[in-house]
Amino acid sequence: MIDMLVRLYDLPDTTALYQGIAAQGVTLRRARAFESHTLAAFVGAGFSAKWVSEVQVAITRQPVACFIATRDQQILGFSCYDTTQRGFFGPAGVAEHARGLGLGKALLMKALEGLRDIGFAYAIIGGAGPTEFYAKACGAIEIPGSSPGTYQDLLP
Numbered sequence: 001m002i003d004m005l006v007r008l009y010d011l012p013d014t015t016a017l018y019q020g021i022a023a024q025g026v027t028l029r030r031a032r033a034f035e036s037h038t039l040a041a042f043v044g045a046g047f048s049a050k051w052v053s054e055v056q057v058a059i060t061r062q063p064v065a066c067f068i069a070t071r072d073q074q075i076l077g078f079s080c081y082d083t084t085q086r087g088f089f090g091p092a093g094v095a096e097h098a099r100g101l102g103l104g105k106a107l108l109m110k111a112l113e114g115l116r117d118i119g120f121a122y123a124i125i126g127g128a129g130p131t132e133f134y135a136k137a138c139g140a141i142e143i144p145g146s147s148p149g150t151y152q153d154l155l156p
Helices: 015-023 033-046 049-060 103-117 131-138
Strands: 004-007 027-030 066-071 074-081 088-094 122-125
Touching: 004 131, 015 027, 015 103, 027 103, 033 049, 033 066, 033 074, 033 088, 049 066, 049 074, 049 088, 066 103, 074 103, 088 103, 103 122, 103 131
Parallel strands: 088 122
Antiparallel strands: 004 122, 027 066, 066 074, 074 088
16 A cells, blocks of 8 residues: 655645534543553554554554544544554545544544644654545545555554
8 A cells, every 4th residue: 555645744734524523422642641541452452463562552642643523422533644654644544434524534634633732744654554545534635656665564
C-alpha cells in the first residue's frame, strides 16, 4: 500500500465537524495513560496486535499522541500519530457499530492537528487505505514509489 502526504499548514476548518460529533453525544479527546489497558483491549479486540503495540507507544508520548472518541464511558474509536515513525499518522480505527457517524474523519483531523501543533508542516499516512478517503478528508496525495515504504521485513 502506498504512503500519502498531508500539508498540515493547509488543513480544512474542523469546527462544524467537531460540533456535529459533539451533538451526537460523542467526546473527542486525548487518551490518558491510566486508560492504556482499556484502550489496548479495545484495539486488540477490534483491530490487530500490531496496532496494540503502536497504541502503547502513542500513549507514552508527551503530549499523548492518541485521540479517542467516547460515549457513555465506552471507546468508539481512536487515532494515533508518531508511532511507527515520527510524523506518521496512524493507526486509527472506529468500532463497527459506530461507523457512519463521521468519527473516522474527526479522529483523523484530531491526530493531524496534533502533529501540526508539535511543529510538523507535513504528515505521512503510511500504507494508506482507502486512499480516496484521505484525499477527500484532508487533501492527502500519494507519494510515488512509497510502497512498501517503511513497512518492510515485518515480523509476525
